[in-house]
Amino acid sequence: MSVIRAYFFWPLVVTVTGLIAVFWIGWNSFGTVAGATSFFIIGTVLAIMEISLSFDNAIVNANKLKYMTPKWQRRFLTWGILIAVFGMRIVFPVLIVAIAAKLGPIAAVKLAVLQPDEYSRIISDSHISIAAFGGTFLMMVALSYFINEEKEVDWFKLLERRLRRWASIRGLEIAFVLAVILGFAWFLSPSVLGTFLLSALFGLLTYLLVELLGNLLDRAEEARDLARAGGFGAFMYLEVLDASFSFDGVIGAFAFTTNLFLIAIGLGIGAMYVRTMTIMLVEKNTLSQFRYLEHGAFYSIFLLSVIMFAQSMVHIPELVTGFIGVALIGVALVESIRYNRLHQEGDAS
Secondary structure, eight states: OHHHHHHHHHHHHHHHHHHHHHHHHHHHHHSSHHHHHHHHHHHHHHHHHHHHHTHHHHHHHHHHHTTSOHHHHHHHHHHHHHIIIIIIIIIHHHHHHHHHHTOOHHHHHHHHHHOHHHHHHHHHHTHHHHHHHHHHHHHHHHHHHHSOTTOOOOSSHHHHHHHHHGGGSTTHHHHHHHHHHHHHHTTSOHHHHHHHHHHHHHHHHHHHHHHHHHHHHHHOHHHHHHHHHTSHHHHHHHHHHHHHHHHHHHHHHTTTOOOHHHHHHHHHHHHHHHHHHHHHHHHHOOOOOOTTHHHHHHHHHHHHHHHHHHTTTSOOOHHHHHHHHHHHHHHHHHHHHHHHHHHHHHHHO
């Protein structure tokens, strides 16, 4: 209990406040308990997804944060949370909506607040672009996790070991995703085909640019020196890395809902826990004990990408999408606990 009070008091406060807010938003949107409950569930799922996807984010942050001075550690954990929540989880979704709906950012926010029905209609008309862009980006994220020679832990061993062996084939992920894009494009009408293909290519290009930025930062000797120095340079270095890690969560949120406020609250709750996990990793010098939880998150990402592509042709209820994500993460959590118990018993014997 002392650990919960010390580390998780404010995240729990934000969680309770945020979930009450999304329930209220759902009630005002639908006027029914069922509608409010669906928003409550989606908000919970978004928070869980953001937490699961950001375990590696917390680890990277912790490894860099330990080189920073105490003053800049505090600034990263206070100012940084404002940038993470309000920058990437609120401003960035607004930009996505603005681009998809061909509106200015201010106009997109005003539309969401003052004319939610019109906002919803414009988003519905733009669902092809969002589905193609998000599906492409998410599928690249998932495949890049599994098709990786450096990956050491396998959950579904027969499949994942084979994917690791195929990692030496250059461009395999890109070829697979392009094949999926063409497969879905085959069934689309000519009126939306161009929009679908262009948005999918932008999604692929965005992923490659984010990867390029990450690699440049990782390899830049000057940036590494700044991280060791523990000042403003280290702060900015970590913020850029944090933005890169959070990108997939923001895109993935559109597979659950297009409601701007629901996305911001759900991902904002998750961001609070990521910062808390970072603090725990630094102060207790420990890492996550759940062996397969990250696997469950990335399997969930892959299925979300397929769902987003499918939404270019048919409507899939957001509640169904949310339950799929919860189920996969839940199974991964149970399997991780079972693995820990078996090995603890083996060590004891």
